[in-house]
Amino acid sequence: MNKPGALAEQLAAQYLQRQGLKLLQMNYSCRYGEIDLILQHGDNLVFVEVRLRSGSAFGGAAASIDGRKQAKLLRTAQHYLSRLQRIPPCRFDAIVMQATDPDKIEWIKNAFTA
Numbered sequence: 001m002n003k004p005g006a007l008a009e010q011l012a013a014q015y016l017q018r019q020g021l022k023l024l025q026m027n028y029s030c031r032y033g034e035i036d037l038i039l040q041h042g043d044n045l046v047f048v049e050v051r052l053r054s055g056s057a058f059g060g061a062a063a064s065i066d067g068r069k070q071a072k073l074l075r076t077a078q079h080y081l082s083r084l085q086r087i088p089p090c091r092f093d094a095i096v097m098q099a100t101d102p103d104k105i106e107w108i109k110n111a112f113t114a
Contacts, residue, residue: 005050008095011097012048012105013037013039015095016048021046023038023039032076036048037050043089046092047077047091047093049065049095052099070092092113095107
C-alpha cells in the first residue's frame with residue numbers, strides 16, 4: 001500500500017472513532033477486493049471507502065467511487081458478512097480528503113446504496 005493512502009486511512013479511522021464509531025477492521029481483503037475500514041456505528045455495520053486525491057480534476061475523490069468500484073465493495077462486503085452469524089443493518093460511507101489539506105475530512109454517509 002502506498003504511504004499517502006495508508007496515512008489517509010489512519011486519519012480516517014481516527015476521525016470516525018472520534019465521531020463515536022468503533023473500528024472493527026482495517027484493510028479487509030478477499031478475492032473480490034478490499035474494504036478500507038469496517039466500523040460499528042450503533043447497531044449498524046459501516047463499510048468505509050477512503051479516498052485521497054491530489055486535486056478536484058475529474059470530479060475529485062468522491063466521483064472516483066464509480067459503479068465498478070461500488071460493485072467490488074458490495075461483493076467484498078457480502079464476503080465479510082458471510083462470516084457473521086447475524087447480519088446487522090449495513091451502509092457504505094466514504095471519507096474524502098484532498099492531499100493538499102488532509103486535515104479537512106469530508107464524511108459522506110450512505111455514499112451509495114447496495
